[in-house]
Amino acid sequence: MSILVNKNTRLLVQGVTGNEGLFHTQQMLAYSTKVVAGTSPGKGGEWVLEGKVPVFDSVHAAVEATGANASVIFVPARFAPDAMFESADAGIPLIVCITEGIPVQDMMRVREYLDQKKVRLVGPNCPGLLTPGEAKVGIIPGDIAIPGDVGVVSRSGTLTYEVLYALMQQKMGASTCVGIGGDPINGTNFIDCLGMFEDDPHTERVVMIGEIGGTDEEKAAQFIAKIMTKPVAAFIAGQTAPPGKRMGHAGAIIEGGAGTAADKVKALEDAGVHVAKHPEEIPSLLK
Amino acid sequence: MKLHEYQSKQIFSKYGIPIPKGRVAATATAARQIAEELGGRVVVKSQVLVGGRGKAGGIRLAKTPKEAEEVATQILAMEIKGLPVRKVLVDEAANIDHEIYLGITNDRAARRPVMMSSSAGGVEIEEVARTTPEKIIKVHIDPLLGLRDFQARDIALGIDLPREHWKLFGSIASALWKAYMENDATLAEINPLVITKEKQLVALDGKMLVDDSALFRHPDLAEMRDVDEEAAAEIEARKYGLSYIKLDGQIGCMVNGAGLAMTTMDIVKLFGGEPANFLDIGGGAGAEKVAAALRIILSDANVKAILFNIFGGITRCDEVAKGILAALAEVKPKIPMVVRLVGTNAEQGRQLLADAKMITAETLADAAKKAVAAAAGS
Numbered sequence: 282m283s284i285l286v287n288k289n290t291r292l293l294v295q296g297v298t299g300n301e302g303l304f305h306t307q308q309m310l311a312y313s314t315k316v317v318a319g320t321s322p323g324k325g326g327e328w329v330l331e332g333k334v335p336v337f338d339s340v341h342a343a344v345e346a347t348g349a350n351a352s353v354i355f356v357p358a359r360f361a362p363d364a365m366f367e368s369a370d371a372g373i374p375l376i377v378c379i380t381e382g383i384p385v386q387d388m389m390r391v392r393e394y395l396d397q398k399k400v401r402l403v404g405p406n407c408p409g410l411l412t413p414g415e416a417k418v419g420i421i422p423g424d425i426a427i428p429g430d431v432g433v434v435s436r437s438g439t440l441t442y443e444v445l446y447a448l449m450q451q452k453m454g455a456s457t458c459v460g461i462g463g464d465p466i467n468g469t470n471f472i473d474c475l476g477m478f479e480d481d482p483h484t485e486r487v488v489m490i491g492e493i494g495g496t497d498e499e500k501a502a503q504f505i506a507k508i509m510t511k512p513v514a515a516f517i518a519g520q521t522a523p524p525g526k527r528m529g530h531a532g533a534i535i536e537g538g539a540g541t542a543a544d545k546v547k548a549l550e551d552a553g554v555h556v557a558k559h560p561e562e563i564p565s566l567l568k
Numbered sequence: 569m570k571l572h573e574y575q576s577k578q579i580f581s582k583y584g585i586p587i588p589k590g591r592v593a594a595t596a597t598a599a600r601q602i603a604e605e606l607g608g609r610v611v612v613k614s615q616v617l618v619g620g621r622g623k624a625g626g627i628r629l630a631k632t633p634k635e636a637e638e639v640a641t642q643i644l645a646m647e648i649k650g651l652p653v654r655k656v657l658v659d660e661a662a663n664i665d666h667e668i669y670l671g672i673t674n675d676r677a678a679r680r681p682v683m684m685s686s687s688a689g690g691v692e693i694e695e696v697a698r699t700t701p702e703k704i705i706k707v708h709i710d711p712l713l714g715l716r717d718f719q720a721r722d723i724a725l726g727i728d729l730p731r732e733h734w735k736l737f738g739s740i741a742s743a744l745w746k747a748y749m750e751n752d753a754t755l756a757e758i759n760p761l762v763i764t765k766e767k768q769l770v771a772l773d774g775k776m777l778v779d780d781s782a783l784f785r786h787p788d789l790a791e792m793r794d795v796d797e798e799a800a801a802e803i804e805a806r807k808y809g810l811s812y813i814k815l816d817g818q819i820g821c822m823v824n825g826a827g828l829a830m831t832t833m834d835i836v837k838l839f840g841g842e843p844a845n846f847l848d849i850g851g852g853a854g855a856e857k858v859a860a861a862l863r864i865i866l867s868d869a870n871v872k873a874i875l876f877n878i879f880g881g882i883t884r885c886d887e888v889a890k891g892i893l894a895a896l897a898e899v900k901p902k903i904p905m906v907v908r909l910v911g912t913n914a915e916q917g918r919q920l921l922a923d924a925k926m927i928t929a930e931t932l933a934d935a936a937k938k939a940v941a942a943a944a945g946s
Contacts (some may be wrong), residue, residue: 358781358784359784359785382781383781384752384779384781384782384785385674385752385754385779385781385782386674386681386711386749386752386779386782387782389674389679389680389681389711390711390712392679393679393680393710393711393712394712408881420851420881420882421881422880422881422911422912425911435827436827437825437826437827437828438825438826438827438828438851438881439823439824439825439827439828439879439881440825440827440828440830440831441827442879442881442911443828443831443879443910443932446879446910446911463826463827465674465676466674466676466679490827492827492830493830495676495677496676496677516831518827518828518830518831518834519830519834520833520834520837520838521815521830521833521834521836521837521843522830522833522846523813523815526813526846528811528813528826528829528830528846529811529825529826529827529829529830529846529848530826530827531781532676533826533827533830542834558838559831559834559835559838559932559933559936560831560932561931561932561933
């Protein structure tokens, strides 16, 4: 069992003919994900990957022909907002946006529109989702995680891989891993995922990986204290990050003294969460 | 990206916000000429990309062109918070009756822009925000609807603005919103917006921050970037699509992924070292990018050891290894290097580096410990 994606997910890839889109579509197919369609305006009617995936000009056409119920976006930042509007408009209930570098005002408009349409967005600037053994939606390498009962939610990419890998070394597997992305305005947040993991009968424990910037980790801590019955372990990146500097991710910045790692660690510890000193310590905190 | 005061005010002016007459000067003589043209009293204002210019003595009043020249000479010789002053703005002085604060920024938690205003504007606005936050009126703006006229009126009411100024205030608020939105700003601020003794509203100071991710659609703004105010290594890094921030430690770090790069710094510190930098080579980095990254790390003379931490996903470890070898052949560093490669093509990567006399590590913790020990021993 899992959250958000599983073996029944019918996936559409927006930007399927681009370098990134094509490469990762191949990887997702190799993981047995049901990739039912791709879009690339102007290339409708073609097929990619030896006839495995049909290409459509629009999301509407792709949904009508294939019944796609989730979309993953690989188009460049300047076209990604339109891709999200298009999917939402075509009635896709789950959009996963991998693209990095989308202007923040665009994201505010996208989020407002998607909320009105009750569409769930994961990302942007995220590695996507992995339900080990069932489906891979995005770019998380499939061979660094095994099926299991640990729910993983993270703002980061490679740091998440590091944690999945450390879990696998200890023979611990994941129910679903959700990369929610490192942008200041995103879709699904920690609380959404924690709630879903709490309700998922096959998730027994949760790992949460946060970083400096914003107050989402502090809000998650309140949620954990009030609602969660399942144990949560956490790691917060950016203990040594200087204030006022953007640490790679658009959202990873300590502004006006707010959003420091120390604040987040304290809030989580006060909520009964075991906070790891470094990522390889996480498996031992879940035992 | 930060814009200078004079750049921000020029943009505001394009949208119809009244600003004082004035121009920028790079020399004291030019400052004098501008003061002569303006006639009367002027304000000479240092143009550096930090706050607190006034308190540092970087903003001075001059009654005559001669005084403007003297004041400009002094200001142009100043350093404010470590930044040398290269330009001054010479503005006509206003007869200030009252100072208002008006600004727009992104409210991350609300996922909307927020317009803020206070009748207690001026240099103490941060103090006001801390001690009497109720004196700051906040109105969230629907990103699909934009600022509505009633919201501007609500703000005017909220700050007890006399009715005679409502109309002008409303047009300034809506112009500021347009400037903010159309330029992809993350902050657009007028502080102070003054009511003059002549009953006019004028934006005496302006500040804008622009979203770096949106510069592709604002070539005009991208050209305003003041590279004089940035560290050379950070400019070089941007050229190669690298994200680099210099810190004060001895252990250089090269990592793929921002979260992992921060974590690598943290773990260096956890095991008793100090990171020399944040450096994310990004996803799918090839040999050329890795070589540039290594040169940038080595341009910092404090670096006593380098830690490479690569978790291959899209990035292939063999590609990174080739980049490291190419860079080593070129720059020949004499300091110890610790390398940890995990994930896609890690084995091929390790083989490539077998003859490079690098210290290898299996786990992140092990890599950090070895780097700390190596830096201490060299």
